[in-house]
Amino acid sequence: MSDDASYVAGSDVNYRTGPHASCDSLGQAQYDQYVYLHCWTTGDYVVNTSVWWHLRLAGTQKQGWMSSYYVLTGGANATAQNRC
Numbered sequence: 001m002s003d004d005a006s007y008v009a010g011s012d013v014n015y016r017t018g019p020h021a022s023c024d025s026l027g028q029a030q031y032d033q034y035v036y037l038h039c040w041t042t043g044d045y046v047v048n049t050s051v052w053w054h055l056r057l058a059g060t061q062k063q064g065w066m067s068s069y070y071v072l073t074g075g076a077n078a079t080a081q082n083r084c
Contacts, residue, residue, distance in 0.1 A: 005058070008033040009072045015064035019043025019052035026064040034058035035071070039084035046070075054084055 008029040016023040021044045029035065035055045043052040046067035053071050056063040 006035050006037055006053075006055070007072045008035060008066075008070060010070045013066060013070045015055065015057070015062070015066045017064060019065045019067075021046070021067075023065065027062060029057060029066070029070075035066075037071070037073070038063075039082045040068070041084040043067075 008031060011031045012028045013030075014025040014028055016025055019041050035053075035057055038054045038056065040051050040053050042050045043065070044050065044067075046069040049068050051068040052065045053068055054063065054065055055071070
């Protein structure tokens with residue numbers, strides 16, 4: 001797995017137009033789906049984190065925002081990505 005890649009850690013997880021649960025859903029990602037992380041920012045808290053990733057679903061041009069609660073990062077290198 002590359003430094004900017006991760007997996008989705010939930011089933012039917014929405015990726016959104018912005019880093020808030022109230023933002024429109026652009027679609028849903030599936031458990032263990034490979035995603036590329038572009039950058040992160042803070043937004044609404046989901047469980048115990050306010051970090052949201054801007055990401056792209058691997059093998060597609062679909063992109064949007066997902067709470068880091070649902071993203072399994074590739075380790076410390078992934079969390080060092082640029083802030084949006």
